[in-house]
Amino acid sequence: MSCLLQVRGLVKIFGALVATNDLHLQVMPGEVHALIGPNGAGKSTLVAQLAGELAPDSGSILFEGLDITNLPVPERVARGIVRSFQITSIFPQFSALTNVSLAVQARAGHSFKFWRDASTDPTLREPAQALLDQVGLGVRGNVPAGELAYGEQRQLEIAMALATKPHLLLLDEPLAGMGREEARVIVDLLRRLRGGPTILLIEHDMDVVFSIADRITVLVYGTAIATDRPDAIRANAEVQQAYLGG
Ligand code: ADP
Numbered sequence: 001m002s003c004l005l006q007v008r009g010l011v012k013i014f015g016a017l018v019a020t021n022d023l024h025l026q027v028m029p030g031e032v033h034a035l036i037g038p039n040g041a042g043k044s045t046l047v048a049q050l051a052g053e054l055a056p057d058s059g060s061i062l063f064e065g066l067d068i069t070n071l072p073v074p075e076r077v078a079r080g081i082v083r084s085f086q087i088t089s090i091f092p093q094f095s096a097l098t099n100v101s102l103a104v105q106a107r108a109g110h111s112f113k114f115w116r117d118a119s120t121d122p123t124l125r126e127p128a129q130a131l132l133d134q135v136g137l138g139v140r141g142n143v144p145a146g147e148l149a150y151g152e153q154r155q156l157e158i159a160m161a162l163a164t165k166p167h168l169l170l171l172d173e174p175l176a177g178m179g180r181e182e183a184r185v186i187v188d189l190l191r192r193l194r195g196g197p198t199i200l201l202i203e204h205d206m207d208v209v210f211s212i213a214d215r216i217t218v219l220v221y222g223t224a225i226a227t228d229r230p231d232a233i234r235a236n237a238e239v240q241q242a243y244l245g246g
């Protein structure tokens with residue numbers, strides 16, 4: 001099977017610091033691929049380069065066989081590479097349903113002045129409601145987004161990302177700042193997304209990573225030192241020494 005995403009020798013330098021250092025990575029279609037590594041390893045820098053927010057100093061990114069290294073963010077979104085918390089931020093005064101319907105319309109390429117109101121248009125309401133159902137917010141559609149609980153807002157952001165019909169969903173620490181119960185809801189949601197978009201997941205909770213990832217890449221000092229199935233990563237002596245601390 002050919003790769004969905006191929007990262008070739010990505011370098012990003014901040015002053016004297018090499019944040020991604022000849023980073024190579026291959027993500028296969030349909031997998032949940034976790035990216036782990038110590039704080040400062042370059043995980044978020046990689047995601048920013050994949051999303052198109054940061055230009056690499058050298059190296060290239062191939063997505064579905066196309067070189068996207070220099071594509072701007074909206075063109076990457078249109079091609080299906082999207083991160084949660086990116087497309088549009090939540091409009092706090094609008095309902096959850098309206099927020100999702102705006103993301104659906106953004107994907108369809110409508111300009112802002114033609115955006116329509118989901119509450120009066122079933123062709124917008126139905127797909128938006130289906131996305132809310134999918135993320136577990138089906139009964140919260142009428143609530144202004146700003147009044148949703150913290151965890152529910154993260155669920156809403158995932159619904160908005162899904163509205164763009166991503167082929168690759170980038171999730172950088174989706175459980176950050178959550179309590180146990182909120183985190184459990186998101187982990188269950190990630191499990192349900194299996195079979196949907198390919199997911200590149202950055203997460204610190206190793207129980208979560210090892211229970212939901214198909215493959216794991218370990219990043220240390222900006223370089224991928226290993227990519228393998230969870231059991232092989234757990235058994236990898238170099239990974240143990242560099243990161244897992246045992
Ligand atoms: P991780 O997500 O793995 O914790 P980051 O990608 O956020 O790591 O950061 C990698 C390194 O790059 C860190 O040392 C961080 O301080 C540095 N860094 C990240 N972004 C910037 C920036 N915009 N300017 C300068 N240094 C940065």
Ligand code: MG
Nearest residue numbers: 043044045172
């Ligand atoms: Mg980070």
